[in-house]
Amino acid sequence: MWGLVLSILGYMNISPVPYLASCVGTTEPALNLLISILAAYPLAIVYHQYINQNNKLRNIYFVITGLDMAFFNFGLSMIHNLIPAIVIYFSTMVLPGKFNVILTLVFNMAYLLIGYVVTESEDYDITWTMPHCVLTLKLIALSFDLWDGEKMLKGDASLSENNKKTALVKSPSFLELIGFIYFPSCFLVGPIFSFRRYYDYLNDKFPLHETEIYDKVAMKRFLQGLAYLAAFQIGVSVFNMKFMLSEEFREVNIFYRHIYCGLWAHFALYKYISCWLLTEASCIRFGLSFNGFEKNKDDGKLESRWDGCSNIKLMRFEFATKFQHYIDSFNCNTNHFAAEYIYKRLKFLGNRNLSQFFTLLFLALWHGIRSGYYMTFFNEFIIIFMEKEFESIVSKTSTYQRLWASYFKYPLYFLLKMYTIVFMGWSLVPFDVKVFSKWWTVYSALYFSGYIFFLPWAFVYKPILVYFIRKPKSA
Known part of the structure; x- marks a missing residue:
């Protein structure tokens, strides 16, 4: 919860971040971003020391740490990154694959472009639209993977080997979706990865004993x-x-x-x-x-x-x-x-x-x-x-x-x-x-x-x- 603590200190005007930013000659949002990127490494160490052994806590840990990081960087503006997650969660339940792909692509691109119109200036901006870039691609890919999963169940021979590797025959739960979106290493600047990778990671498909x-x-x-x-x-x-x-x-x-x-x-x-x-x-x-x-x-x-x-x-x-x-x-x-x-x-x-x-x-x-x-x-x-x-x-x-x-x-x-x-x-x-x-x-x-x-x-x-x-x- 380090992000929440630093955010509270910021609201109280006693945060060290503005002073450090002036010392190194950068902006406060840029320093917040760097702090967050660096913080993911010790969060990984903590995960293996205390969380990894408990299957039920893994996804919750990513949800809490990711949301904490989002609040530290964007405050209440982090709500913009939650809205598309809620939309795709419900659209996946009610729409077949093809239409879910269309809705996800159009909605997320439109939301992102509106965000640019509202927030973008001539300078390099660090606002909620930055992680939203990453989020947009992850959700579009997720909708395609769910559609590919439908095709695979129908025995569609047109699927490539890459499509089969990422195809999903089961929709993620809401908590899994939030953990996937806010995974602390990748939420801010990427890289993007498939939900299939995240699911396999949570379910011990990777050799974490090494x-x-x-x-x-x-x-x-x-x-x-x-x-x-x-x-x-x-x-x-x-x-x-x-x-x-x-x-x-x-x-x-x-x-x-x-x-x-x-x-x-x-x-x-x-x-x-x-x-x-x-x-x-x-x-x-x-x-x-x-x-x-x-x-x-x-x-x-x-x-x-x-x-x-x-x-x-x-x-x-x-x-x-x-x-x-x-x-x-x-x-x-x-x-x-x-x-x-x-x-x-x-x-x-x-x-x-x-x-x-x-x-x-x-x-x-x-x-x-x-x-x-x-x-x-x-x-x-x-x-x-x-x-x-x-x-x-x-x-x-x-x-x-x-x-x-x-x-x-x-x-x-x-x-x-x-x-x-x-x-x-x-x-x-x-x-x-x-x-x-x-x-x-x-x-x-x-x-x-x-x-x-x-x-x-x-x-x-x-x-x-x-x-x-x-x-x-x-x-």
């Missing part, structure tokens, strides 16, 4: 999270948006501007990575992250995996040489949701590019109503479209294969790395500043280089590239 193994994994992730948090603080003090919005930014060399923007974005993303690493650490420490067994490469023995709640693949992110690497490594659980519950469910459209476009549109809408979100996901669409076609054409040539088989692979890797850093910065600018006037200011300083580089691909660059590759050799 505490020593996953405790070491959890501590490693926790320390990585702290390291990335420190790197974020240092990085944004050197590379910041304030400079890019200034007149001084236009006066420096155009190449410097692009590199500066790219490095700014790289460090700006560390804010999310640090949060995900810290929350993953507590998820592992709770034992929720169990992800099956795999053979040890050295002795062939089966070992348990604890990456079921991983939201970032650090090595792939840091060594990315194309934007697909960023998609594969960053915000993995949200990308998995988008693939399984949006992209693949749009198969009836009969067009992959169209399915991808609507998936990105959904994600932009899910983030907010500011123009910057839509520009960022549009940027992602045109970049991925170009990359896939460029790679499919070039990778088949003997020249490309010879380059990667020779010492030229090192300068080629360097060029690709610079390409991803520079254009990640360019594509991420609208997402960070959100409003049109700001991202237009930065884009004009960069001479709209991304659109010159990516937009003409299908009409100009691709035909030229194909011509030279297929050009017959002179006799």
Whole structure:
């Protein structure tokens, strides 16, 4: 009940949080968020020491600690996160799967968008809409899983293996639903996980006796999270948006501007990575992250995996040489949701590019109503479209294969790395500043280089590239 205590101290104007926030140069809501993320780790230790042995107390513990955390961060505004839970609980009882999915999707997205209209400003806001983002995806996924459960009972052969793993043939009880929503490690910033995972976790389907193994994994992730948090603080003090919005930014060399923007974005993303690493650490420490067994490469023995709640693949992110690497490594659980519950469910459209476009549109809408979100996901669409076609054409040539088989692979890797850093910065600018006037200011300083580089691909660059590759050799 630490959250309730700190909240009471806050109402009495004797809480240490405002003072600490001023000391470290951040806002009180941001510090509350960090305190909550860090608090989940000791809550996991307490759980294993005193709660795990009693089956009846497990879910209640998550309900109490999660609600306590919600009240600490949002006060009475936490009621907004309870309303959709109540709605889906009753809609599941009275509506068949398909209609429950439609109602859940429409209601939660509408509730979230109204929340944005009421609370959103030009700054980075920490309000009840932040956990509501996570909640919206969890409830939409839950409604689909219940529908898949209905299909499975009917013997529907169209269900994929992934659908079968998460399908639910029984609706959760109200207390199970609240525990699932307010699970203290994931309630605020994710990662999202299926109710099937939560149910199996509560019912001893995970090897929680291997505490020593996953405790070491959890501590490693926790320390990585702290390291990335420190790197974020240092990085944004050197590379910041304030400079890019200034007149001084236009006066420096155009190449410097692009590199500066790219490095700014790289460090700006560390804010999310640090949060995900810290929350993953507590998820592992709770034992929720169990992800099956795999053979040890050295002795062939089966070992348990604890990456079921991983939201970032650090090595792939840091060594990315194309934007697909960023998609594969960053915000993995949200990308998995988008693939399984949006992209693949749009198969009836009969067009992959169209399915991808609507998936990105959904994600932009899910983030907010500011123009910057839509520009960022549009940027992602045109970049991925170009990359896939460029790679499919070039990778088949003997020249490309010879380059990667020779010492030229090192300068080629360097060029690709610079390409991803520079254009990640360019594509991420609208997402960070959100409003049109700001991202237009930065884009004009960069001479709209991304659109010159990516937009003409299908009409100009691709035909030229194909011509030279297929050009017959002179006799």
